[in-house]
Amino acid sequence: MLRIGVVGCGAIGREHIDRITNKLSGGKVVAVSDVFVEGAHKVGDPIGATVYNNSADLVNDPDVDAIICTTPGFAHKETVMQAIEIGKPVFCEKPLTTTAEDSMDIVEAEIAGGKHLIQVGFMRRYDKGYRQVKEMLESGEFGAPLYLKCTHWNPEVGTNYDTPMAVYDTAIHEIDVLHWLVGDEYESAQIMMPRQTKHTHPDLKDPQLMFLKCRSGLIAMVEVFVNCRFGYDINCQIVCEEGVIDLPSPAVPTYRKSGGLTTPIGHDWKKRFIEAYDTEIQEWINSTRKGEMNGPSAWDGFVANLTADALVASQQTGEVVPIDIGVVPEFYKK
Amino acid sequence: MLRIGVVGCGAIGREHIDRITNKLSGGKVVAVSDVFVEGAHKVGDPIGATVYNNSADLVNDPDVDAIICTTPGFAHKETVMQAIEIGKPVFCEKPLTTTAEDSMDIVEAEIAGGKHLIQVGFMRRYDKGYRQVKEMLESGEFGAPLYLKCTHWNPEVGTNYDTPMAVYDTAIHEIDVLHWLVGDEYESAQIMMPRQTKHTHPDLKDPQLMFLKCRSGLIAMVEVFVNCRFGYDINCQIVCEEGVIDLPSPAVPTYRKSGGLTTPIGHDWKKRFIEAYDTEIQEWINSTRKGEMNGPSAWDGFVANLTADALVASQQTGEVVPIDIGVVPEFYKK
Amino acid sequence: MLRIGVVGCGAIGREHIDRITNKLSGGKVVAVSDVFVEGAHKVGDPIGATVYNNSADLVNDPDVDAIICTTPGFAHKETVMQAIEIGKPVFCEKPLTTTAEDSMDIVEAEIAGGKHLIQVGFMRRYDKGYRQVKEMLESGEFGAPLYLKCTHWNPEVGTNYDTPMAVYDTAIHEIDVLHWLVGDEYESAQIMMPRQTKHTHPDLKDPQLMFLKCRSGLIAMVEVFVNCRFGYDINCQIVCEEGVIDLPSPAVPTYRKSGGLTTPIGHDWKKRFIEAYDTEIQEWINSTRKGEMNGPSAWDGFVANLTADALVASQQTGEVVPIDIGVVPEFYKK
Amino acid sequence: MLRIGVVGCGAIGREHIDRITNKLSGGKVVAVSDVFVEGAHKVGDPIGATVYNNSADLVNDPDVDAIICTTPGFAHKETVMQAIEIGKPVFCEKPLTTTAEDSMDIVEAEIAGGKHLIQVGFMRRYDKGYRQVKEMLESGEFGAPLYLKCTHWNPEVGTNYDTPMAVYDTAIHEIDVLHWLVGDEYESAQIMMPRQTKHTHPDLKDPQLMFLKCRSGLIAMVEVFVNCRFGYDINCQIVCEEGVIDLPSPAVPTYRKSGGLTTPIGHDWKKRFIEAYDTEIQEWINSTRKGEMNGPSAWDGFVANLTADALVASQQTGEVVPIDIGVVPEFYKK
Numbered sequence A, B, C, D: 001m002l003r004i005g006v007v008g009c010g011a012i013g014r015e016h017i018d019r020i021t022n023k024l025s026g027g028k029v030v031a032v033s034d035v036f037v038e039g040a041h042k043v044g045d046p047i048g049a050t051v052y053n054n055s056a057d058l059v060n061d062p063d064v065d066a067i068i069c070t071t072p073g074f075a076h077k078e079t080v081m082q083a084i085e086i087g088k089p090v091f092c093e094k095p096l097t098t099t100a101e102d103s104m105d106i107v108e109a110e111i112a113g114g115k116h117l118i119q120v121g122f123m124r125r126y127d128k129g130y131r132q133v134k135e136m137l138e139s140g141e142f143g144a145p146l147y148l149k150c151t152h153w154n155p156e157v158g159t160n161y162d163t164p165m166a167v168y169d170t171a172i173h174e175i176d177v178l179h180w181l182v183g184d185e186y187e188s189a190q191i192m193m194p195r196q197t198k199h200t201h202p203d204l205k206d207p208q209l210m211f212l213k214c215r216s217g218l219i220a221m222v223e224v225f226v227n228c229r230f231g232y233d234i235n236c237q238i239v240c241e242e243g244v245i246d247l248p249s250p251a252v253p254t255y256r257k258s259g260g261l262t263t264p265i266g267h268d269w270k271k272r273f274i275e276a277y278d279t280e281i282q283e284w285i286n287s288t289r290k291g292e293m294n295g296p297s298a299w300d301g302f303v304a305n306l307t308a309d310a311l312v313a314s315q316q317t318g319e320v321v322p323i324d325i326g327v328v329p330e331f332y333k334k
């Protein structure tokens, strides 16, 4: 049984606690912390967890084997660095940190420590569909991938959602999953702004067409359209030398009614990848218990920061912005 | 140029005249007739056709090479027999006649005349989809067909539409096209009545599940549901030894809107097979000009009568009703 | 934590032990038994379970809260009756027993005991697709279901698979899930044998068309074709007064290759419903811990026996065979 | 009956002669010409057409009401200018001419003549699918189109097919149909070269991602991949403010076989739009007989030249190349 401490008892923290307690196998939440300690008590007391009002004490609790960090992004670095210092594994929600520099600090600390400890919460890699696509790509039957197209269509956003969030909050999932999917590294980023929907607001460019070029020459196009109205619809089509592969949409009943044959499209992004969240945490528990770390690494968190920054830079100018991740450290090579 | 006389200037007659005049090649309507002679003038005068108030005069007009018979079903026999007598080809709308006996009279007259003259207006055989399915079946790649399922779903009918019409007017198309599709002969018929829709009326059983057993053992199931509400939707799935084939639905744009990805289903049966009607008449013109007759024959018209009668008999009892078409005459073997 | 004893350490027993131990939450296998005691040790020892060479001792073990019975069908009754006597919950794999009479004995014993203890392992009710279909039906938006069609297509079977097994081993899943899906009771059964595939053998009729008529008049048609070659393909289409609903197939990547756009169809029946198996056991653990029993009941097990027997009787004659389940006991009404 | 003269008796000329003679209504080929006069005799003699060895004589033949020009592109201008001079309608295969300057000469001559005479052979506008999409766009139910994506996937090309041909011969169809579809004008062009397929050759960049920006801000992306191996596959998805519309693929039977459910994709570009070719010529005959001209105009031919040249310029540099069509002449406004 992996004894887990959860840092940050907000919505996502509570969800992870619930799935570990009621759905998954092999883990137990033994400690929780939150600067807002009453919130921590509310979730920790019913399950008999020790309650802390700060991250450091939880990390140092000898009964805690591993940490899940679900605080706001700006607070991740502190917890992660504490855990590295003491040598405990951390599952850290995305983003790893809010700047490429901070993420690089973590990368360097982890390498210095010599132990793989950090996994970043990019759950798309745990979606069954993406995994099947990756398997098909790796089978060799489709030849090299040449370009690919993704839609990240979302029904609507509030007025607090602005142009950079289309990258940092939305395309960030494609940023992580795509280079993993094709086994390549990004080299440059560019954004084109097509005609804008009337359903957007002054601080938000919507839709946006994002392009990520890889070292192999592969171009990944990501369509972000967050006020598309009709639903939350994630698609990914990969054009290869010998054929084309399409990510499946969720299996739902189709129906004939009122002059049409319809496949429903959900509106809720959380439900779209709900099984992926479960798998992500289950596999983290399993691998952590074995002393392994297989998921998205601190390095992947750093790459995501750098790539997102390049895309945001291009939002202003429309120009091609280079992405220089440098040499992938030996430590992170698979 | 095939000089055509059209007997019967109702809706379907006018449609054939229009397609021959404005869309198809190689035919010209030179004469029209209708007992309601004013109606005949209305369609015949603008295209310079001779107008008759009776079928016999039109059939005997030496300027008429071939006849299209679009009168009500009860009147078909007279025109067709006149044409056989004088040796002129006829395209006769379905049903050939309203009884198996009358159709058999035509069959015998045609055989006696020694010339293939009669084509019955079963247009489904000219639908591109059914033809492609037939080609696939005949390729041998799917092995023997074992059973098949068709839906004949129609949005709604009026209160004048009654239980036998589900066979005589609706399933009649499947009756003809299915034995042609699988190259087999019907042996027995049966109808099951499932739970009835609240949208039907006292004189109509709806839906009905019809079963036609063939000599090979193949069972064809036809679902007739004429108040299905959602659209006119024709499907046909053939289960074979080595695989399953599905008739395509018409190609229409799909769209994402309001929480769904929808393929529209039309409501209008006429539009569903509009290209088939054109092809049917064009090929009839082409083959008639060459002195050939390739379409559904008088024999097929007789088989349709006999089969429909057996199904209607089973509507009352639910019992299996034998269909005895006897030996297919040499004259009609392909 | 629910302390579980597993009776029967064959393939399916080992799978349930694995999922309880490594995937699911809230349960722990504390005892195992098998008449072949070495097999029981092989699976029980590594997880520290007590090992028995008989069912009775395991059932009576005070450390065992609940039992999973995965012995061969003929041995189920003994274990289940022992458990009822001592008042412990049992998850019993299908079939509950091998005869309707034996299942009725269990039903009567459970009623006499006054406590809901028995759940039968019909896992289709836990498939996400069927559940979504049921929800749509119950929404009322589709009106009453009138008839439905299922395919149970399986790529191939060995020569030990014979005609009755098409019901007892294959259609048995549809028998359970369909009456649950439409909330109705079977009244009669019938089987038609269409043309037979050349890929079958003398002891097996294949394919078979099975018909189950319900009290409402609804007809459920189940196509069982166990040598269909192309894959394991479960479909279910429900025709209702206001529309038609289709069970989804699993979500898999589609691909363009070699002149076609293909959606893969698996060959393995176990993988098709793998998530349903997990959900089935997880929900059984959850409800058992709460002292509830929500799944397919002993009564459902009895109904399945009776319905399967009627279908098998019709395999010989082709006749309609009545199914008389009598009055559903108050005890089992939901 | 429209009396038609066909200039150029190559493959495409012969096809148009065949469809006018054997499939369509209202037209008759009365004259043919070819510099290779034996070829002209071969097709003209059997249908009793006058045979010329030059375009001018055919155009001036008083028995010729209208001209179809199917010579190689470089020879179009001469025939078209002759026809304008004498005031006869011309259906000219694409491209109108091989340079924007030559096309502008035709535009100016046609305007000077004051009569709409020239239709260019962009047949996609006659495809039922594109027409349905246009109707849906114009219904207003989808709001403004914001961006769109097309695939022009072709199985393979020979080594004589080079980089500019990806625009001039392939994307040229999208160039014409897209601005018509969305009712907009191109403003700039750009091409990105993604990773290249190993199945291409030194003189051909393949695939290519082409971008056309319109005055409204709409971006049209055209993926040209002419060695995609799997088939000829034309797709077009239009992302609008209120939903997304997809061009349908042709209706073909789907089949289950060998572990998959497959929709065949043809390999032959000619068959893909065969009905569109028929409709194109039929509607040209119909409108010409009424003294109208509704199809793609000389101006559209000019716009296609200019747009194609801009795309080809970007093939070298990857830069955005402006497209300056100037003010659309009143004469060509719809």
Ligand SMILES: [Mg+2]
Pocket (backbone or CB within 6 Å): A093, A094, A121, A122, A123
């Ligand atoms: Mg995550």
Ligand SMILES: [Mg+2]
Pocket (backbone or CB within 6 Å): B093, B094, B121, B122, B123
């Ligand atoms: Mg007809």
Ligand SMILES: [Mg+2]
Pocket (backbone or CB within 6 Å): C093, C094, C121, C122, C123
């Ligand atoms: Mg089970």
Ligand SMILES: [Mg+2]
Pocket (backbone or CB within 6 Å): D093, D094, D121, D122, D123
């Ligand atoms: Mg053309």
